[in-house]
Amino acid sequence: MRVLLILLVLGPTLRSEDGPKPEEDKRQVPAVTERCAELSKAIEALLGPKFARPVPVHVINEDFIARFAKETEERLVPKEIRDAAEKLAVRLKQVPAGYDMAKAQLKLLRRMVAGLYDPDLKCYYVVDGKGEPGGMTFDMTAAHELGHAYRDVDKDYWKRTKASILTDEDRAIAVTCLVEGDAELIGQSIGVAMNTGGDVEKVIPSVIASAKLAPRQTAAAAANPMMREFPLSMREMLVTRYLIGQAFAAAVYEEGGWGALERAFDDPPRSTEQVLHPAKYIGPNKDEPTLFAGGDPAKALGDDWRNIYSNTMGEFMVRVHFTEALGRRRATKVAEGWDGMRYHLCEQTGGALFFGLISTWDSEADAAEFARAWADWASSRDDKDKPRVIKSTDSGHSIDTADGLVVVTRIGQDVVVSDGVPADRVASVSKALRAAKRAE
DSSP states (O other): OHHHHHHHHHTTOOOOTTOOOOGGGOBOOHHHHHHHHHHHHHHHHHHOOOOSSOOOEEEEOHHHHHHHHHHHHHHHSOHHHHHHHHHHHHHTTSSOTTOOHHHHHHHHHHHHOSEEEETTTTEEEEETTSOOTTSHHHHHHHHHHHHHHHHHTTOOHHHHHHHHTTTOHHHHHHHHHHHHHHHHHHHHHHHHHHHHTOOHHHHHHHHHHHHHHGGGGHHHHHTOTTTTTSOHHHHHHHHHHHHHHHHHHHHHHHHHHHHHHHHHTTSOOSSHHHHHSGGGTSSSSOOOOOEEEOOOOHHHHOTTEEEEEEEEOOHHHHHHHHHHHHOHHHHHHHHTTEEEEEEEEEEETTSOEEEEEEEEESSHHHHHHHHHHHHHHHHHSSOTTSOOOOEEETTEEEEEETTEEEEEEEETTEEEEEEEEOGGGHHHHHHHHHTOEEEO
């Protein structure tokens, strides 16, 4: 789930300097180029001069996007990490066993993407047949993507995101929410103004007001008929980064206008907690995440185990993880107490998988709430109509599942999850997870 879905979140801004260059799929269309030039000038009139030269514009087809994304994903992420991500998606019940995530992602991109900015080749690709130049759909999409180009002149957000994606996925998602939220405000403000003949400054207040309400549309957006065939986790990852990104960008804008958003690229949010709760980012006293390092449980599991992937799970991904099983309202509430989390996926010779995590929460009550939520999810994931028995004590819960023993332990504001742990290794594995070093 994790890396592949974050690459989906990053969407088509996936490029490698030596990536695919299918010239036969790219066309120059004067009407498209002229309209994009007008939109670029409108962006500079709103935000200030920055473009040294016009952004190159190419019209492409959907096959270009699919090939572009596939080949770039293969370059950016080692095969062993892609394989581990697929195993993790199945292990956490985000997708069914045997589900072809890569194929589904490409299908989703083909269906949903109308345009994309390439931060390595510094050009804008317009998907043929998805809006006419001068129409609202075209203008909002083009202004959004050209907004990326405007920031990319001196804000190297893509390089920073690539650097963190394999080590701190939560931070990578947080930066992406800023990038997309900012572009949404630019795209909607410019697009609406140019299509209605209005003054862009007069349009902005309504765009900001709408953006602040955007997260409430998550459920409806994820239920879009065009996406219903895809797993909920994929739908949530695709639509929510725009919705919470808009709300976050609107909060930053209200703090200090476009200048505040410009400065945010130099000091981006460090967690999705800060994105979901802008008050934890804005101001002098930011709520920084607790970062965990180490805590690898592979040796404690046994000689025939190895760690195949470790990363950070943030508030947003905790929410996504629980939404389908526990409902959106409870999942959101459980995730809100997040302060830091590190997870590990280990594989035994023969194919068995262990998932473990160490987490810390804002309060003991928040920790207890998360511990209970994990136990409830574990008890019902094999058969929702016949949940497994949860054995609870003051310090945690245990459940026998088809994937092995699940032990959830709370120590004050910390929670350790050992999901699929051999019964004779519970204490040693918990100790290994708790040995992780922490820093803010």
